[in-house]
Amino acid sequence: MHPLLLNRCAEVVAEPLALIFQKSFDTGQVPADWKSANVAPIFKKGSRTEPGNYRPVSLTSVPSKIMESIIRDDTLSFLESSNKLNSYQHGFTRKRSCLTNLLESLEAWTHALDDGYGVDVIFLDYRKAFDSVPHKRLQEKLKLFGLNAKLVAWITEFLKNRRMRVRVHGSFSNWAEVFSGVPQGSVLGPLLFLLFVNDLPSVIRSHIRMFADDTKIWCTIKEEIDNIGLQQDLDSMDSWCHEWLLKLNPDKCKVMHIGHRMKTVYYVTEEGVTRQLDETTDEKDLGIYLLTYLYL
Numbered sequence: 538m539h540p541l542l543l544n545r546c547a548e549v550v551a552e553p554l555a556l557i558f559q560k561s562f563d564t565g566q567v568p569a570d571w572k573s574a575n576v577a578p579i580f581k582k583g584s585r586t587e588p589g590n591y592r593p594v595s596l597t598s599v600p601s602k603i604m605e606s607i608i609r610d611d612t613l614s615f616l617e618s619s620n621k622l623n624s625y626q627h628g629f630t631r632k633r634s635c636l637t638n639l640l641e642s643l644e645a646w647t648h649a650l651d652d653g654y655g656v657d658v659i660f661l662d663y664r665k666a667f668d669s670v671p672h673k674r675l676q677e678k679l680k681l682f683g684l685n686a687k688l689v690a691w692i693t694e695f696l697k698n699r700r701m702r703v704r705v706h707g708s709f710s711n712w713a714e715v716f717s718g719v720p721q722g723s724v725l726g727p728l729l730f731l732l733f734v735n736d737l738p739s740v741i742r743s744h745i746r747m748f749a750d751d752t753k754i755w756c757t758i759k760e761e762i763d764n765i766g767l768q769q770d771l772d773s774m775d776s777w778c779h780e781w782l783l784k785l786n787p788d789k790c791k792v793m794h795i796g797h798r799m800k801t802v803y804y805v806t807e808e809g810v811t812r813q814l815d816e817t818t819d820e821k822d823l824g825i826y827l828l829t830y831l832y833l
Contacts, residue, residue, distance in 0.1 A: 572700065664786045
């Protein structure tokens with residue numbers, strides 16, 4: 538149904554939809570049409586001929602999104618009232634945004650520079666983060682949050698047996714089954730991803746800020762050996778990613794040296810191969826370009 542039709546017929550369709558929503562929640566069954574998605578590829582950056590440079594956004598059923606909104610709002614209220622969300626996550630949560638993430642980060646870096654020290658910041662990137670979330674492991678984590686059993690069952694069913702097809706200039710690909718991930722473009726997808734990575738800060742001892750899958754960690758550099766703790770955090774993150782079946786993308790993970798010229802280097806491991814992170818003097822972080830020469 539088109540949103541305009543639903544809006545104009547709200548008085549007529551509200552009660553039938555409410556009955557469908559309640560029946561779906563009580564039985565843990567999700568209509569098959571709600572699990573089908575037309576995927577619109579949204580260009581991110583790089584070469585337009587490289588499929589990996591596009592973000593797949595799922596266009597799904599509007600009634601499904603209405604029910605997802607109800608579930609998301611109630612779930613978020615429960616998580617916030619019980620203080621179960623980590624304070625380092627700024628994505629898709631109330632009173633937090635890209636702005637709060639950037640302000641907290643820049644304030645911490647500036648404070649270190651004012652004290653006469655440097656800062657090493659590592660910008661981390663996952664390989665297809667939203668598309669890689671394993672459903673069974675996500676279900677395990679949802680239970681640990683103390684969510685209602687019916688809710689966990691409904692979300693599990695919502696993620697099962699999904700299918701998608703890609704739409705480009707009015708043409709469609711064949712339908713393909715989806716075996717992992719949370720659908721980008723859905724209402725529940727971002728919240729489910731936040732819950733999946735919610736425990737990540739517990740394995741990091743350095744400073745960390747997150748906005749959904751955009752993650753950066755940093756430490757103050759007084760002398761060259763100060764990078765050891767940050768490297769240990771990278772090793773811990775490698776172990777965490779291996780346990781939860783997410784993968785870092787070394788090609789897009791960068792290190793920025795701010796306010797110092799010491800030779801600090803960092804490494805990540807990909808499929809048993811250790812790779813040194815590339816250094817950068819300018820990085821686009823949450824829509825803002827950070828330039829190291831501004832701090833010198």
